[in-house]
Amino acid sequence: MMIPEINNQPEKTQINILKSLYPFLKKHKRLILLASFCLLFSTILTSIQPLLLRSAIDNYIVPSDYPGLVRLSLIFLLLIAGSFLFNYAGTITSFLLAQRTIIDLRFAMFKKLLTLSVAFMGKTPLGVLITRTTNDTENLNELMSSGALQLINNIILLISTVVFLLFLNAKLTVVVLFLLPVVIALIIYFSKTLRQAYLISRNNLTRINIYMQENLSGISLIKVFSRKELNTKFFKQIASDYKQSMYNALRKDIMFRQLINFSSYISQIAVILYGGYMVMTGETTIGTIPAFLAYLTHFYNPLRDLGERFNIIQNAAASMTKIATILDNDDTVPEIDQPVKTEIQGNISFEKVCFRYDTQWVLKEVSFDIQKGEKIAIVGPTGAGKSTIMNLLLRFYDFEKGCIKIDGVDIRDYELKHLRSNMAIVLQDVFIFKDTIRNNITMGNKDISDEAIIKAAKHLNAWDFILNQPRGLDSELTVEGTNLSHGQKQLLTFVRTLVHNPKILLLDEATSSVDTQTEKLIQQGIEKLMHGRTSIVIAHRLSTIINSDRIFVIEKGVLAETGSHHELLKKRGLYYQLYSIQFAQKIEQNI
Amino acid sequence: MKRVIGYIRENKKQYSLILIVLLLVDIAQLGIPLVVRSAINNISQIQEMNQLVVDAAWLLFFALIVVSGRYIYGAMLRNLALSFDYQNQTALYEKYLQLPDSFFHTHEIGDLMSRLSHDTLSIRRFMIMGLISAIDIIFMGIASLVMMIYLSPQLSLIAVLPLIILIFITRYVSKHIFGIFKKIQQTFGSITSSVRETLVGMKVIRTFTRENYYFQRFSDLCSSYLKINMNLAKLMGVFHPSIAMLISLTTLIVYLIGGKLVIDNVITLGNMIAFSQYIQTLSWPMMAFGFVVNLYQRANISMKRIEEILQTPSAFALQKIKLKPSIEVHNICFKNLTFSYPETQKTVLKNISLNVNKNEIVALTGLTGSGKTTLISLLLRFWENPPDTIYLDKINIETIELDYYRKFFSYVSQDSFLFSTTIKENITFGKPDATMEEILEASRLAELHNDIEIFDKGYDTLIGERGVTLSGGQKQRLSLARALLVKAPVLILDDPLSAVDPETEEKIVANIKKYLKENSSICLMISHKISSLAWADQIVVLANGNILEKGNHDQLIQQDGYYAYLYNKQFLDGWKELNDDS
Structure with a gap:
């Protein structure tokens, strides 16, 4: 059926989370100290409170010392206020620590994404990279702001409670603690089962969302292909899966809480029975009993949370493992120590260039020379290696054998930034950012003036539709530029390219059909873009092919033919064949 | 909230049971401090061990009621709430499939999704937490x-203040x-x-070496995320400690006051300790009061959003x-069709008349916005x-039952939308029980x-x-294969080959021709490409x-x-060149 099952196994972790986070934490040593100090003090101040209650009963209420009780109350009030202040400061500082650490981690991730090789990015699904930068870092955020410090805090509270209990009455403490192994066993068992149960129900919810999203997007297909009943049946199935799994998780959750509750009641009964016995035999005072009962809450509340905290830590550890695989990835484009930064003219030469993706050779000993200002059209069947030539020039990938030179210098010797800023690529899939028209053109480069934009836009006949947008250059474009037509988006990327004034233009012509009017503007645009610069175009339009200086015919990774349109037609070779399939046959059929 | 009330009424028995168990638990909870009081008094005054054992037995009894009762009503309540969720989700889903297209022009998918996920969640919260707390x-x-x-009446008056x-x-x-x-x-979403x-625009960013600008944009967003999170920290930082403080207070x-009363012999020590336990018990409903109001308000808004959808008339209702007449599809006829979309005044189709017969292929072309897709x-x-x-x-289509x-019809949409499942399930979308031969046939016809x-x-x-x-x-x-598999009498293709390379397009066109002849189907197709248009029996050029x-x-x-112009543009240039050379 539709929407495959999602893997319900919790991820295994093999990383020391502190070690991986250390580079990000070490900047904030002071905050860590401050947060730990505040939380520790607030815990201690809270733990003292029941002790004062016992003292109130034993030392003042039972012996009827009212002024003493008032004095004690003042101390108690101070304790309350102090614990409030430290608790507040502790929460704020630990949040701040978490936020500052995570923002650094996010920055590091994002910077890594900007430098990682295209080869790596191509192999990793987009969704995975997004999740690493957002959700996985958010898991660590949760760890930092409500997991780690609180866990330490809970443990301190537990230990200090036990210490106070021992101080109050050692025998009674042993009676209280005899349940501890059972409680710990419960926590370990349930934290594991609950984690699994919630994971399954979350995954089921994801399935519902994916299914819904797709059904709404493809609703017209559901209608025409009469899928209403079948899809409804399936939706009911996944909705009921979700309901079952969520119920299972929630039910186990309550069971766990009630079992812990029950243990707490048993401890209370033990205190009353054994404590009462000790009071009667004079071994301890009556005030010990309410104090013990109060400490029991201090004991069980953190225990109840312990499982949850461990889950947060486990999630964070799993996320950290995944983040680390990206942060530790060195698959970036290598640069030499003293790179060349001389001005680029635009002479390109390929010398026996070989390249392969994995095991498959895509380019086999391709050699050619392109003079500065020449217009080259590349044609050939899909998968022949046309776009690889562009990817190699831009150093999105590095070739394996041979050499690529620009103005006689190996492209690997240029400073990467310098090399790329002299080239521009216009891709088939036009890409529009969710930003203003101006920023889409300048890509945030403030050195490009409005005059330059207007000049370029007018030159490419794009100024009219820009002016027609509600706020001209300041109009916000939506994601993937849906408020512009496809043709307009193409023109906009042309303006983007023109204002950056590259020496070398790489263009992958779009195949998708637009109406004739727009088509004309686009063709003119391409001609204007190519004017005066070295250009390599993966061509689909006949006019582009004919207007180029030379045509490279690529087939199966080999440069099969080169020459002008006329020369190649005369040759009656591969180009002639491609050309006739595309155009001539149909004309014969139809006329 | 009518649906909520209706649901509770439908499950009257279960909810009554929950109420009874809940009350039992509450009574047991109220009994516990009394037992503790009696125990303390026993210890401090009567000093009788047997009595203390009786107290302990009572405590155990109450504890058992509280623990098992909470488990029972908790599980029941959650089960009921989740079933209500399920009802709402499936009702919404079924409704979405029945709504007319015009509805989707005024509602965004994201909004419709959030009604199914977020709104049901806020209702569920109310159905669980809200009801218990109330x-x-x-x-x-x-x-x-x-x-x-x-x-102690005096003590109550003062102690309740915090x-x-x-x-x-x-x-x-x-x-x-x-x-x-x-x-x-929202910020996390941004x-x-x-x-x-x-990531999607990575190649563009790298080529224009604008990495810094996009890092800056990202870092600005992260900074505002930090700020909002700190607002949360400030709120929570005050909230939790002040609860703890007020309860301690x-x-x-x-x-302080109770101690004085004990010293003055107005109340016993046991009473005072029991009192302090009751006030702890009271603190929970006091806190709950604050958020129950909020839970209710949010559930109410969510319920309204869901009901709004459920009450929209479906396409059938219109x-x-x-x-369900017996139709063999010999003929499709458009008669003086004039149409404008409800929300705009602009007329998209003007007085269109068109006759299409069996075995015919009709191709539609024209500028963007000329009305081709609207006609389809x-x-x-x-x-x-x-x-x-x-x-x-000759049957007016308005009288024919919609699903029937x-x-x-069979259809290839412009966006060639696919579902994220296997290729096979996408191809068999219109005929889930298709045999492997049928799948292969359709797949070969589409050169897939x-x-x-x-x-x-x-x-x-x-995929x-x-x-x-x-x-x-x-x-x-793939979406063409999906459409060809069902072998419907009418095949509708909305720009199906725009991204297919010319060689393959050539083969597919030949395949479709053969397919149409074998199945004597009618075909309506939109295209901008002459190569896809030329072979049609009728070519219709639409403009405004x-x-x-x-x-x-x-x-x-x-x-x-216009057609001749298009033809010259796309073909003849090349044809002339070829002739000049040969």
Whole structure:
């Protein structure tokens, strides 16, 4: 059926989370100290409170010392206020620590994404990279702001409670603690089962969302292909899966809480029975009993949370493992120590260039020379290696054998930034950012003036539709530029390219059909873009092919033919064949 | 909230049971401090061990009731709430499939999704937490107050004061926290889209070496995310400690004032300790009061959003006559069809008349916005057509039952939308029980088979984020295979081959021709490419909602109009070149 099952196994972790986070934490040593100090003090101040209650009963209420009780109350009030202040400061500082650490981690991730090789990015699904930068870092955020410090805090509270209990009455403490192994066993068992149960129900919810999203997007297909009943049946199935799994998780959750509750009641009964016995035999005072009962809450509340905290830590550890695989990835484009930064003219030469993706050779000993200002059209069947030539020039990938030179210098010797800023690529899939028209053109480069934009836009006949947008250059474009037509988006990327004034233009012509009017503007645009610069175009339009200086015919990774349109037609070779399939046959059929 | 009340009424028995168990638990909870009081008094005054054992037995009994009762009503309540969720989700889903297309023009998918996920969640929260707390507030609140007054009226008056502040604090926090969480979610969403955008546009960013600018944009978003999170920290930083402080404060008052009363022999020590336990019990309903109001308000808004959808009339409801005539599809006829979309005044189609017969191929072309896709949407009845304008075998289509009507059609949409499942399930979308031969046949007709064979898992390969990413051309061919498999009498193709390379396009066109002849189907196709248009029996050029030209290839070339211009543009340049050379 539709929407495959999602893997319900919790991820295994093999990383020391502190070690991986250390580079990000070490900047904030002071905050860590401050947060730990505040939380520790607030815990201690809270733990003292029941002790004062016992003292109130034993030392003042039972012996009827009212002024003493008032004095004690003042101390108690101070304790309350102090614990409030430290608790507040502790929460704020630990949040701040978490936020500052995570923002650094996010920055590091994002910077890594900007430098990682295209080869790596191509192999990793987009969704995975997004999740690493957002959700996985958010898991660590949760760890930092409500997991780690609180866990330490809970443990301190537990230990200090036990210490106070021992101080109050050692025998009674042993009676209280005899349940501890059972409680710990419960926590370990349930934290594991609950984690699994919630994971399954979350995954089921994801399935519902994916299914819904797709059904709404493809609703017209559901209608025409009469899928209403079948899809409804399936939706009911996944909705009921979700309901079952969520119920299972929630039910186990309550069971766990009630079992812990029950243990707490048993401890209370033990205190009353054994404590009462000790009071009667004079071994301890009556005030010990309410104090013990109060400490029991201090004991069980953190225990109840312990499982949850461990889950947060486990999630964070799993996320950290995944983040680390990206942060530790060195698959970036290598640069030499003293790179060349001389001005680029635009002479390109390929010398026996070989390249392969994995095991498959895509380019086999391709050699050619392109003079500065020449217009080259590349044609050939899909998968022949046309776009690889562009990817190699831009150093999105590095070739394996041979050499690529620009103005006689190996492209690997240029400073990467310098090399790329002299080239521009216009891709088939036009890409529009969710930003203003101006920023889409300048890509945030403030050195490009409005005059330059207007000049370029007018030159490419794009100024009219820009002016027609509600706020001209300041109009916000939506994601993937849906408020512009496809043709307009193409023109906009042309303006983007023109204002950056590259020496070398790489263009992958779009195949998708637009109406004739727009088509004309686009063709003119391409001609204007190519004017005066070295250009390599993966061509689909006949006019582009004919207007180029030379045509490279690529087939199966080999440069099969080169020459002008006329020369190649005369040759009656591969180009002639491609050309006739595309155009001539149909004309014969139809006329 | 009518649906909620209706649901509770439907499950009267279960809810009554929950109420009874809840009350039992509350009574047991109220009994516990009394047992503790008796125990303390026993220890300090009577000093009788047997009595203490009786107290302990009572405590155990009450504890058992509390623990098992909470488990029982908790599980029941959650089960009921989740079933209500399920009802709402499936009702929404079924409704979405029945709504007319016009509805989707005024509602965004994201909004419709959030009604199914977020709104059901806020209703569920109310159905679980809200209901329990409401009962607890009323019962436990009043009962513990009564018990406190019974133990010591003077003490009650003063000790309750801090708890009243608690009501206001929770009310304030629950009001603001909702807004903050919403903002956190929104900003997190923006961060996600920023990352997505940067990744998708990575090649462009790198070529223009603008990495710094996009990092700056990302870091600005992260900084505002930090700020909002700190707002949350400030709120929570005050909230939790002040609850702890207020509860401690009540204890302080109980000990200070209560201690005086014990010293003056007005109350016993046991009473004072029991009192301090009741006041702890009371603190929970006091806190709950603050957020129950908020839970209710949010559930109410969510319920309204869901009911709004459920009450929108479905496409079926709009149709008055619903017939299922026997149709062989000899003829489709558009008669003086004029149409404009409801929300705009602009006329998209003007007085269109067109006759299509069996075995005919009709191609539609024209500028963007000329009305081609609208014409097809009307024929497929995504939109309601004006009365008496479209006929199938001389039967007015408005009178034909919608689901029955659509069985005569098969369709390739412009966006060639695919579902993220296996290739096989996408192809068999319109006929889930298709045999492997049928699948292969459709796949070969669409020139898709060779592409699929390369994949390790063949037809069982997953598409989408968790599987392979298909190229634009492959997507189009897959959606074509999906349409060809069902062998419906009418095949509708909305620009099906725009991203397919010319060689393959040539083969597919030949395949479709053969297919149409074998199945004697009618075919309507939109295209901008002459190579896809030329072979049609009728070519219709639309401009601004009018039929500008109509005829076959030769006729239109002779007319020397738009079509001829298009033809010259796309073909003749090349043809001349070829002739010049040979």
